[in-house]
Amino acid sequence: MTEVEWLSSRKPRRMLEHLGDLRSDRRARLFVCACFRRVWDLLTNTQSRESVEVLERFVDGFAEDTDLRELLISSNDSLYNHQDVVAEAEGDIERRDFPEDFVAKARYAEALRDLSLAQGLVFIAENQVQAWEAASCVASGIGWSAEASIYGSASPDSGSSELACDSAIAQDQAMAFESEQQAELLRDIFGNPFRPVTFDPEWRTSTVMALAQQMYESRDFGAMPILADALQDAGCDSDDILSHCRDPQQVHVRGCWVVDLVLGKA
Template sequence: MFRFLLGLGPKELRVVDIKTFPACRGSDRKLRLFACECYYRVRALLPGELAEAAVETANRYADGLATLEELQAVEALVEQALDSMEDRWRASQGAELISLQPTHDALGLSFQVVRTQAPKAAYYASSNAYLSAAAIANPDAASRGTSYDASRAAEERAQADVLRDIFGNPFRAVTFDPRWRTSTAVELARQMYESRVFGSMPILADALLEAGCDDADVLAHCRGDGPHVRGCWVIDLLLGKE
């Protein structure tokens, strides 16, 4: 799914080696928000004030509320913190490794989120998040053990749902009627976007229906189980975000 979204060809081509993404099907803003959400999904496993601050900077940068210089500055801070613990991390094992892993992985994941190139930030935040979630949930499991694989697969599935919420169906574009942007619908969308609490999505469906929206995909998405996150394609259409 991700390689299709980024417009990539052969799987052998490493994303880190790609300079530009001319065929990318997603905006930098949406890709950055997805990267942030990868962190937020596993943040309970990855304590760390610096990592949290870095991801919040990336979130603000996605919405034009932080500058590139701010993003690069926090990237440098995270990289410095990672470098300072790298030798100890590489030498650790057993209980020490288990103790260090949450902090190390929090820094590693946030470092991916604040990458300057949004496609790379999203791609590597995704893999860092599901690998960290699996490792921390199964500290005594082999990297290819059954429980590890199950945890990894569960997080990958959850990320896929988030990806669908943000980007929608690339094969079935929705023609959004401006008349659906009533004051009620826009205000509901704005409140959910700013609060990051999306419990009013079914109410938004009712507001859109009253505004004349009869698009089955839009209404079903609002009434579905979610998840809904910042960058949700219906919310973005209402707020005029790309």
């Protein structure tokens, strides 16, 4: 992968493969946690959200290996439960005498959505986080959610074949869009691996540190342009750092490479 390809890539799997040894477990876990944070509303049970929160605490040393092992056990139990729900929903469709029961198909798609997300939580709870596999599960979950929406809003007189086509298109588009967003997350967390940045400790003024810590803890990165000003006041002359902070199109999440550099977490 070239630098130009990295900066424009929409394929998180290829980007993760390119990172190789640069892909630390900490950053990989934060990347996948950010993927799940994007679909927070789809994590409809408390356990799923708590799983992400435990992993976020783990990467910062506020959770133990035993917490991770317990999380893996509970995530696997949840996965088995969702597999049963999928089987039940699939059987419900097969028991119908007509293929136009769109409510049953919507429920089946929702069950597959929840199963995909549950599988993703298992991947990030393992000792060696499987970042791509987990992110792919999130994208698949988004795709199934799009299909469920198509069938869930269908009128009784809708054509079955037409809906099948519409749902397939919606699923593909939703997954493609989610992959694009995941690529943006990778660029925020890993920066540009072709241009390593050296951070001068003298730039860590009290203002700079306070801004970075507040954003890291709150996950509200609205003060990134202010952080750029504070860094510049401290003597920072790195175009890569300052432009990353000031880019209005840039997505920022916990693990942002600039904030990590400031806090000494990189």
